[in-house]
Amino acid sequence: xxxxxxxxxxxxxxxxxxxxxxxxYHALKGPNPVLCLFIFDRDILDxxxxxxxxxxxxxxxxxNKLSEELAKQGSSLLIKYDKPEQAWADILNEYQVAAVYTxxxxxxYAKKRDAEIGEMLNARGIxxxxxxxxxxxxRDEVVKDDKKPYTVFTPYKKKWMKKVNEFYLKGYxxxxxxxxxxxxxxxxxxxxxxxxxxQSALQFPETEYQHIIDDYAKNRNFxxxxxxxxxxxxxxxxxxxxxxxxxxxxxxxQTWLGELxxxxxxxxxxxxxxxxxxxxxxxxxxxxxxxxxxxDFEAWCNGQTGYPLVDxxxxxxxxxxxxxxxxxxxxxxxxxxxxxxxxxxxxxYFRRKLLDYEASTNIGxxxxxxxxxxxxxPYFRIFNPEAQLKKFDPQMEYIKKWxxxxxxxxxxxxxxxxKTGKELALKIYKAALTK
Numbered sequence: 001x002x003x004x005x006x007x008x009x010x011x012x013x014x015x016x017x018x019x020x021x022x023x024x025y026h027a028l029k030g031p032n033p034v035l036c037l038f039i040f041d042r043d044i045l046d047x048x049x050x051x052x053x054x055x056x057x058x059x060x061x062x063x064n065k066l067s068e069e070l071a072k073q074g075s076s077l078l079i080k081y082d083k084p085e086q087a088w089a090d091i092l093n094e095y096q097v098a099a100v101y102t103x104x105x106x107x108x109y110a111k112k113r114d115a116e117i118g119e120m121l122n123a124r125g126i127x128x129x130x131x132x133x134x135x136x137x138x139r140d141e142v143v144k145d146d147k148k149p150y151t152v153f154t155p156y157k158k159k160w161m162k163k164v165n166e167f168y169l170k171g172y173x174x175x176x177x178x179x180x181x182x183x184x185x186x187x188x189x190x191x192x193x194x195x196x197x198x199q200s201a202l203q204f205p206e207t208e209y210q211h212i213i214d215d216y217a218k219n220r221n222f223x224x225x226x227x228x229x230x231x232x233x234x235x236x237x238x239x240x241x242x243x244x245x246x247x248x249x250x251x252x253x254q255t256w257l258g259e260l261x262x263x264x265x266x267x268x269x270x271x272x273x274x275x276x277x278x279x280x281x282x283x284x285x286x287x288x289x290x291x292x293x294x295x296d297f298e299a300w301c302n303g304q305t306g307y308p309l310v311d312x313x314x315x316x317x318x319x320x321x322x323x324x325x326x327x328x329x330x331x332x333x334x335x336x337x338x339x340x341x342x343x344x345x346x347x348x349y350f351r352r353k354l355l356d357y358e359a360s361t362n363i364g365x366x367x368x369x370x371x372x373x374x375x376x377x378p379y380f381r382i383f384n385p386e387a388q389l390k391k392f393d394p395q396m397e398y399i400k401k402w403x404x405x406x407x408x409x410x411x412x413x414x415x416x417x418x419k420t421g422k423e424l425a426l427k428i429y430k431a432a433l434t435k
Contacts (some may be wrong), residue, residue, distance in 0.1 A: 007035050008099045012102075033181065035076075035095070038078075043084070058355070079190055081190050084113055097126055103238075108359075152374070207231065209230070210248055212256075215227065216255050228325065231245070269364055278344070284432065288340075296415055303403070312402035315403065332366060332369040380426060
């Protein structure tokens with residue numbers, strides 16, 4: 001087809017699927033043929049620390065599948081590798097763009113990027129239309145009666161559950177309108193090597209999760225069991241529909257649904273309080289005098305603290321890009337409280353390693369552990385890693401898998417005494433919070 005024919009571009013970001021995609025659905029129902037686009041954003045990629053970053057490989061593989069699906073419909077996927085503003089300048093020189101559709105992203109960088117691109121497009125008379133897709137309820141849809149945002153999860157969840165209905169869980173039938181895709185031969189792609197990356201060897205979780213839901217409440221706290229869904233990666237990049245996930249859980253087992261609501265609570269919190277990306281929501285907690293011992297931090301990162309549950313979790317993370325949620329809480333608490341290392345150090349390490357990293361959930365969870373966030377664990381509640389081990393891995397199955405040298409002379413002694421570490425944390429916290 002002639003590139004000068006007016007068309008609509010649909011910009012993929014955190015919604016890498018054709019099925020039940022809100023923005024794509026509305027684009028396809030519009031007046032112009034639709035060409036799908038993905039931009040490998042150099043503002044994001046250039047700061048990644050690992051050239052075999054598994055998330056880049058996951059996106060790359062997913063885009064190849066999307067390209068194949070679009071080819072079956074006689075269309076293709078336009079892929080760019082650049083800073084967004086330059087990528088769009090090139091696109092607008094190459095195509096006659098009448099409108100741009102995309103789904104909203106709520107993280108601080110994404111909001112700034114979209115505002116700048118929207119201004120650029122509007123200046124050229126091009127409509128920039130955004131839609132809600134990656135969550136059921138966004139920023140101001142679940143708020144207190146006085147219209148202020150919730151800062152405590154339980155009342156937020158109650159309001160969320162009261163509001164949700166079939167309308168919010170209904171999917172978008174994009175398949176009905178595939179005939180409106182822009183017909184074109186396969187467009188040139190890009191390789192990982194051209195972007196300076198290599199293929200990751202990590203395994204990615206499947207999108208099948210329904211079989212986990214029924215027994216989720218019973219099994220979710222035991223890291224040796226396959227009791228969690230592992231779909232965080234797919235929610236992060238939108239390779240599954242949040243509406244499908246919420247609807248399946250709503251109809252079957254609502255403990256798992258609660259985890260999806262936590263995710264939206266944290267998204268709402270970061271959207272309303274973007275300063276929490278780098279600062280404590282409760283300002284007094286920024287007065288804590290962290291020890292920030294680099295040797296201790298390295299031992300924690302490498303799973304060499306002498307506390308087997310903490311070490312198993314960190315080794316699992318380093319090897320697979322995943323850590324069981326119960327163990328995440330224990331490992332994070334140990335770093336912040338027992339080692340008195342700034343929660344931002346741990347947040348950064350998880351940001352680097354987690355396949356399912358989402359800024360809002362990761363920041364919210366680390367601040368929850370540190371006691372500095374919105375809905376938090378009180379600072380004087382400190383996970384006992386030894387008691388947690390006895391309770392959630394009593395047969396040591398998880399430990400035997402990830403810390404096989406435990407119980408031998410090769411396993412390191414604890415880098416801090418459990419009781420001493422807790423007492424010092426309470427002292428340091430109290431001193432900061434009573435100034």
